[in-house]
Amino acid sequence: MGLLASFILGLPGIAGKLLDYLGKRSDNTVLTNGQNVTADTTVAQAQLVAYVEERKAIEAERAAQRLSPWSAWMIPTAFGLCMLHFGAIVLDSTFLFNWQVAKLPTPYDAMEQMIVASVIGVAGVQAAVGRIFSKR
Numbered sequence: 001m002g003l004l005a006s007f008i009l010g011l012p013g014i015a016g017k018l019l020d021y022l023g024k025r026s027d028n029t030v031l032t033n034g035q036n037v038t039a040d041t042t043v044a045q046a047q048l049v050a051y052v053e054e055r056k057a058i059e060a061e062r063a064a065q066r067l068s069p070w071s072a073w074m075i076p077t078a079f080g081l082c083m084l085h086f087g088a089i090v091l092d093s094t095f096l097f098n099w100q101v102a103k104l105p106t107p108y109d110a111m112e113q114m115i116v117a118s119v120i121g122v123a124g125v126q127a128a129v130g131r132i133f134s135k136r
Contacts, residue, residue, distance in 0.1 A: 079119045082112045 065071045085101070092099040104112055 075119065078115050082116050
């Protein structure tokens with residue numbers, strides 16, 4: 001009977017130790033999760049700051065190019081040549097003028113399309129549409 005009495009009287013102490021252990025473990029888990037959230041927030045803020053700085057640098061470069069007499073003509077000229085080439089292809093294929101306007105070779109045809117897309121403001125849309133509608 002003494003063994004049973006000492007076991008019953010010892011239960012509150014054992015239960016208290018167990019609850020203390022579980023409380024400390026829970027505190028450690030909460031602390032770890034809090035640190036993970038803080039780290040994620042810090043990384044997200046750093047990425048946002050880097051993105052803003054990148055945009056500022058790109059805009060400063062574009063402003064410098066617009067002010068330069070040597071580079072201000074480059075983008076409009078490239079766009080104009082691309083439009084002339086596209087126009088000649090369309091006229092030749094529509095009205096059968098037999099001009100036989102050749103398609104540009106492989107690396108330059110994509111460059112021509114990117115020049116036109118970037119000037120009209122839709123650069124990168126083709127890649128995004130391709131990613132969205134691609135089969136995985």
